[in-house]
Amino acid sequence: MSTSALVRGYEVVIGLETHAQLSTQSKIFSGASTAFGAAPNTQACAVDLALPGTLPVMNRAAVDRAIRLGLAVGAKVAPQSIFARKNYFYPDLPKGYQISQYEIPVVQGGSISFLLGEQKKTVRLTRAHLEEDAGKSLHEDYHGQSGIDLNRAGTPLLEIVTEPDMRSAAEAVEYARALHALVVWLGICDGNMQEGSFRCDANVSVRKPGADFGTRREIKNLNSFRFMQQAIDFEVHWQIDRIEDGLAIEQATVLFNPDTGETRAMRSKEDAHDYRYFPDPDLPPLVIAPEWIARVKAAMPELPAAMAGRFQQADGLSAEDAAMMTQSLGFARYYEAARDACMSSEGGRDAAAWPKLVANWLMGELARRLNAEDREIDASPVPAATLAALIRRIGEGVISNNAAKQVFDALWSGESTDVDAVIEAKGLKQMNDSGALEKIVDEVVAANPKSVEEYRAGKDKAFNALVGQVMKASRGKANPAQVNELLKRRLG
Template structure:
């Protein structure tokens, strides 16, 4: 039944820009201050105050635009969006309407190994509102305006996602990107990164869009998937039972896993946008763009290609290692500091290291194993001091301590045995003890070879170079 329906999703992502001061005032944007201690005269909308635009907010918006290969508007205009709400001190929000700073761009997402390009309609600068606190103040609501005036970049996608999964992939990708670019801390608990989803359904094959509902203020990846899935179900059920979807704003309730209509905002809003007369057109000229371009970090897409080209990494490793700037930097430092091949470095970083970090719920920047120490370990693999298997053991020791790989190898006596005489003696013993298997091997059963390697390594507690063991075994078994 569901297969007759097609889902159409567009996302509006609000990313708080990581500026020190507000978009139109000199008050601090730091999170978590006492209520209303970071709301200055301008943020409070006192009579007579005026806005002055923060350069850093403009720079960050342009950086984002460049990263999604968007058109950067040479002139963009701030407009007033008029509505009354207690967390909106001036009775209007300063936003951008007709002429946003970032125009059409795009972003590629991967879902189940398939790449899809999602169009970005626009990204515009605006000011965040304050917060309403509904704790009990004798049945009243408390208003904290610390957040009012925090710069936001609203990133609007085309309605080009066709499943909750794609929407999540897109949201993650934007999240990764804004953090990568250093323009947003991405902290979803603190509301630095949140999203509204426009969801509609239509019969498969139909060109025209169905009526959409807007789900407001989703602040986790898990919720965006659940909220969209729920909303899609709701709309299909509604239509199939003869009802009609109404265009409205709905709120996702994560406790009940449902969306519900926001009655207070239901009335048709007429925002009466018009250019803010207190602000002049924002000029982003070629000089300004060139300046930003020069400071722009290597973008994930370009870095991925470079990792593939210059380190011969596969798609998967390249993707993982370019997902954050810090991870990529860590990897490249390890490659530089170790004598090991980039491929082995990549396998270690994306494998053992990331697994351990994930398990401990740590970011790469907080890794207990520094790049110097990991490089030291990998160097000992490449110079055959230890085998890869022993290296895993050493890595675990390193995770728990501050010792270097060399200190651990030394202390635990894990050094590989390079004395061929000792290896030869063991091989001879193993051959003598397993004559049946020797017979099998010699009659053409190549598989048995692995058995001998295993036995020898076991006898040597892993401390022999597998390459050396292989070579000598082949010789002896001839």
């Protein structure tokens, strides 16, 4: 179980419920499309509308995706699970109940681990169950009235529920990021938070250390990691203020307003018995044979933790660097392609040095540009092979790191797709001629007797000043490593 610093003398207790929309083409119990952005009520068929005489039929692809998550988190995939009716009234719920799983979910247990700073954290999962989404109430442009769009009704969801293991908003956010990265990696959810494909509910309470759990309040529909951080932090301080004022915390469902940064109660929180769960008579038990699980397992990609371990073992990356390289499947594939292209080249650096150099460029210049333009790595205008060609020129001593950044800028902006052409056009090739460099070094040493004297007296800054003079004299084209070597030799 996770531990964290106290907040004003109170321990924070957080559990998350995450709804991941499964990446199926059709809905969980009907053949209607799940495509986003269609005109209201154009993707709701008779089954979704609960017209008399219609019967639900289980979507096998949704079950495949649930099995995939169960295997990835080390959970038990139930050989038999039950669908139930969760009864409640809301205008966008056409049947008057939601088909979900209650007593026997398809995925049971498991855990997700992640790094919080340099510390490894593990959050236990209670369950993950299949269910259908409701429709959506629309309140804009209806002249004071509300409209109902049932396009989302019946969309397949996997609700992933944790134990109350998190002890800070930062921990909850990192768990949510890790889960988000995993479901996208597995291909079971597109992870688009703006479209509602991945949204979290946070159950938050506070207690004095060692006391029983406090009364929790559930913050609904958090569709941004930043909002999650803000909402939990506000809720924690609100609950502590209330307790210290001698007032009770009432169990409730609350909403977060990003404009004010505050949570507000929406309704009193229901308990399970309020929903009157009972097995859905229209759906038989979901039976998953071992052969089905084996087929899903055989088609799964290498998991992030296993791949990160391989990068540490085979490439010599640190745990932090390996975690960065496996932040998404696209990022990992880009890294591997660039690394392999560098390591296949002849000359330059020792083969063992290439992986770290590639990782540094991905975490540095490439990540900076991707973040600035809000791009995924798959949309990078600099392909892995082109970046590898640039990194090879650094390793071979053709260009300096500073010059490489100029080349990268030209590649990113579309000025050229040829690394060597940019180097030639901009005159960025390093001066590697030992004779020419020795002449410049001799001239700098002769022109700077004071710096030479200070260096020989043990002042390292004087040496850096001499290096700077050599680089200036060569107009930045001298190879810094060669300059250091020649200066040290010249100065004895």
